[in-house]
Amino acid sequence: MTLSLDEIKRYSRQLVLPDFGSRQQARLKNAKVMVTGAGGLGCPISVYLTLSGVGRIDIVDMDEVDLTNLNRQFLYGPDDVGKPKVKIAARRLTEINPEIEVNPIVEKITYDNAFDLIKGYDAVVDGTDNFPVRYAVNDACAVNRTPLFHGAVLMYEGRAMSIIPKETACFRCVFPDAPPAGMVPTCREAGVVGSMTGIIGSIQALEAVRYLAGLDIGLKDRILILNTDTMTFDKVNVKRREDCSACGDVFIKKPVDEVCEVRSQ
Amino acid sequence: MATMRLSTPLRKYSGGKPEVTVEGETLLEVLEKFDSKHPGFAEKIIENGEIKRFVNVFVNNIDVRTKDGLNTKIEENDTISILPAVSGG
């Protein structure tokens, strides 16, 4: 796939990077990516994928814009309250970059539909906000062998990790089971500021873009841990588990109890 | 003395501090000593003598499951990081 003159100009600031050229840009243009969640993480993720020139972006979320979203979800304004997030997001992203295709999917991801929903993508970037959906996305990506770019936030803490199924540790290799309800607070209970989801979502998008462009990525078998109250950035090493129920030799369905579910905020 | 970094959900046991200095020869000893001053802490991390499946403990950024688990030796200046799963977005 070749690039038009407009595209060459639009992407010129990244095309001058020494390791990034028209071949890498064409790879992005050919890529089909799913963004799960159009909230605090989903906004920066989808904006940076859009700006970078990922050719096809599908965004899944069933929620409508709420006034409490507006401290961090910068694709929406007060006029959008009550409207489906993904529709607003898709329209805005297409305005930002008309060269690409953005496809809104108003759907609730569940353990039952994740495996079909997340099929045929070159990568999934996860911006969901609760354990049942995160485990569903992880397991579906493991089974379908779709690279998954994970990120999560809680107050001033953020995490990011890149998963190449069967090659690097998946979310379930690291956390085989979800914590019991009430152990880990949600953003709604504990709070979150916009720059926090901005930082983590941007890191996820960057990892995805580098991966799709064919460049090396730094968060394979590693979790980046950011504590922005102390500005400590740590990377810890993780390993695949042979007996992982998601990416191990034998796949075992393990839906996470909806009891600890929270709606996207 | 080693340093223990606590993930946000566990900071209620450290008076909100992200980092505390700890003592003990092994990881288990460190956790038990800290628990004696901050009751309830160890049971968030340990169950039936093992680290819970939704918690990870790293010593100098290495998962202790790949070392000696709770019996991992803790040296001066080691950094212990305790990481439960989080899901916010």
Ligand SMILES: [Zn+2]
């Ligand atoms: Zn796994």
